[in-house]
Amino acid sequence: MMVLFIGTVVWAIYFDTMKPNPGLTAHPAGQTYEVPSASAPGGKRQVTIPAVAGLPVDQHLGNLEGKELRFGTSAGAAWGAITTDVTCGAINAEQDSLNPLAGLSPMVGVWLNCIFGGKGAIDEQSFGSHHPRVATNLNNLALLLKSTDRLEEAEALYRRALAIDEQNFGSDHPNVGSDLNNLAALLEATDRLDEAEQLMRLMLGVFLRSSASTGRQDPFLKTGVRNYAALLADMGRSPAQIISRLTDLARPFGINFGSGALSEIARQSQKRRTAPWSSVLSGYFTTLTSPFRKVAALLARKNRAP
């Protein structure tokens, strides 16, 4: 493939430059001009531009309107395809000047907008593998893996992100809290509720501590409490147990969630325990379709194997 690619490039450069378009240098008859020159005797020198047969544009290269005339059509068409594929946008030959079939390639490039690229995740190369931004990227990548049902890989990345953030910020930083929350959500989804519960408790500790030290409620505290309550409800705890657990956790930090927020949490967890008919139906659906999903996952794993 590489040989083919290099061969094509060499061929294009050879033909397009060794046989430059006569239209560029064309002149109906040889002409001589007098040019001032310091070195020539008499202060003037003759410059002759020879005649070129075949005018004004040589059509053997094909449709040339709007094309890059110096290097010929192949360079322009290759440029058009590449510039749209990598979302660059530098122009050599006008995309509009291509024939319908040739124009399809840049058009598809523009439609898809990004065939190669996605340069946001270049951070690991620039910052080294322990930079906080790498952890952010790992989190994002893990989210992607999680939503495409590749849970083991997602878990590994979440754990790595957590380790990076703990190392950089210490275990009390809100970033660590978010990482704990993400990892716990994944563990919850893969039915490891006890470990998830431990992590969620650590996560709540982080946000409670930051709320207590700043004197203002951490913006993520609410989400954290909601996630923890949902997890406890999934573990079969009653709303009263959940409320008492939450208040116990918050008491050492002097934080009061308020009766309104607590009753809302109780209502939500009750709702989660007594599943409404829609979730009962979706439960049936999940059970019915699980063999198919298992086969699909198996096939996907088989195809992914190196």
Next chain:
Amino acid sequence: MTFNSDYQVSTLEPGAMGTADNGLAKLQTIVTGPVAVTMPMEQLGTNGGGFFGMNFAHPYQSPTAVTNFLACFAMMVFPFSLVLMYGRMLNRL
């Protein structure tokens, strides 16, 4: 490379740009500028666009077929290598 915005030059053929009202041949204006330093940036960073209106069809922006190929290569090298980088990140290279 130059920081001059343009050059006024007289043409080889007298009056090729037309004659002014006073009967003298008009000068040709050749637009120039710091083109060479902006080309690697815009190509490697896939910003696109060009210094001159006609972009890379302008001889000052891409004088030879080799520079044309270099510019082409520069704009694809990072996006293409990202595919390999992701493979390495996921241990699936």
